[in-house]
Amino acid sequence: MKKKLLIGGIAIALILVAIVVFNMGKQSAYTETYQAEVAKSPEEIRMELLQKESSDPLSYLTVKGTARINLIGESVFEGSISNSATLASYKDVKLKLSCYSKTKTLLGEKFFTIYEFVRPNASVPFKQKVFLPDDVKEYNLEVVEAISQ
Secondary structure, eight states, X not given: OHHHHHHHHHHHHHHHHHHHHHHHHHHHHHHHHHHHHHTOOHHHHHHHHHHHHHHOGGGTEEEEEEEEEOTTSOXXXXXXXXXXXXXXOEEEEEEEEEEEOTTOOEEEEEEEEEEEEEOTTEEEXXXXXXXXXXXXXXXXXXXXXXXXX
């Protein structure tokens, strides 16, 4: 009986030691990962953010605009392109103008590029003249491409 209790006690002690050692290994790996993240310099963090923003310009660029008809029948689109990125600048922003009828049928699309620099947290105005079909009742402007600088 004492022998069984001794073996049982040793088994429990070994299990407890194994659990403690296993948890220490997990905590050590977590601590190393955390320290690696904390050890980044401000310059490294800025470079990572710049790389992230530069790789996905469409997530940071938005366009807003209005349309009017001038005296010779051209549609004049005026608006601004805004950049919400913290560090990245963009240039040569390509816009897509989608034209719709009264019944929401797509009548056509036109593409044009605004050859300007859009700095971080800034907006750039634009003005574009195009001839549109007579049946256009609605339009949609969107950014489809840009070059990171």
